[in-house]
Amino acid sequence: MASSPQPLVSIITPSYNQAAYLAQTMQSVFAQDYPNIEYIVVDGGSTDHSPEIIRNYSDRLAWWVSEKDNGQAEAINKGLRRARGDILAWLNSDDLYLPGAITQAVSSLQANPELGLVYGDAITMDAGGRPLNRLILGDWGLKELINFRIICQPAIFFRRSILEQSGYLDLSYHYLLDHQLWIRMATLVPVQHVAGLWAAARHHPEAKNVSQAAAFGQEAMRILDWLRKDPAYMRLVQENEAQILAGAYRLQARYLLDGGQPAAALRSYLQALRYWPEFALQHSHRMTYAILSLMRAENLLDNLRKKAKIKQRNQLISELKNTYESSTNLQNQARKPFSWPGLNLELF
DSSP states (O other), X not given: OTTOSSOOEEEEEEESSOHHHHHHHHHHHHTOOOSOEEEEEEEOOXXXXXXXHHHHTGGGOSEEEEOOOSOHHHHHHHHHHHOOOSEEEEOOTTOEEOTTHHHHHHHHHHHOTTOSEEEEEXXXXXXXXXXXXXXXXXXXXXXXXXTTOOOOGGGEEEEHHHHHHHOSOOTTOSSSHHHXXXXXXXXXXXXXXXXXXXXXXXXXXXXXXXXXHHHHHHHHHHHHHHHHHOTTTHHHHHHXXXXXXXXXXXXXXXXXXXXXXXXXXXXXXXXXXXXXXXHHGGGHHHHHHHHHHHTTOHHHHHHHHHHHHHHHHHHHHHHHHHHHHHHHHHHHSSOOOOOBTTBOOOOO
């Protein structure tokens, strides 16, 4: 690997008690077609059999450790400081890379030397690995990021040089730690969206964005406070205050609703409507759900939407199968079903 002309890409997986998904995450890295990967796993002293899983793959890792730490940010920083690659990324221990992700990311960075960070598209999936929906992302830069447009973390790759300029993850953030870093990076260099599916983000009951959803909204407000006080962003905040406030409140509302707090979510949505109605109304369906939840009638909407959701998810699964099977068959000149670590393409 060291003799490859392609730049070294370092991938860090922070791990803590996610044994149910960890092997699939690691296999999705090993299955990449890019030839020059350095893979590091930083486990926070898991009490399940995560260390055993990591040990089983230790001959394919550049470095790994299992020791107590102070959370996800510290684990990722520990891996980033060990990494030797010119291009860096991290993949959480319940998410997946999709086929060709690293190759596409490297190609995009090499073709555009001025870029410091690139991000692709992503899907969400359930605990069993079945796709739920495709995340709709735009070509967002600093202005959109401070408006709390959220890009999907596992689909992001960045240069070592920009990390060294912007600084590592802030250990005081536990939920939107990645978003705060992307804002710091986008202050220094251009970032770019690349059309292509690079990652699958898993939604399951133990995931932080499900089990601790309300805390994400609180941290969005903390980032807003930081933006207002930091001289690097004061002018941008003053020029775009209504949009930034609407973005922060809409994001807070989304997480409050996911966290089972419909009344608080509705109050935040009303604040978002106050500052930027058009933007807030993109979540009108979630506002409706919050109202129905307060009326104890959310099951009515759930039942109405169930068939539509199943149809939408099955359509996504069929699209993925067709895309990946066509690509595989072109390479192998033989018809065979597509298979990928952790991804379940059975219809609902």
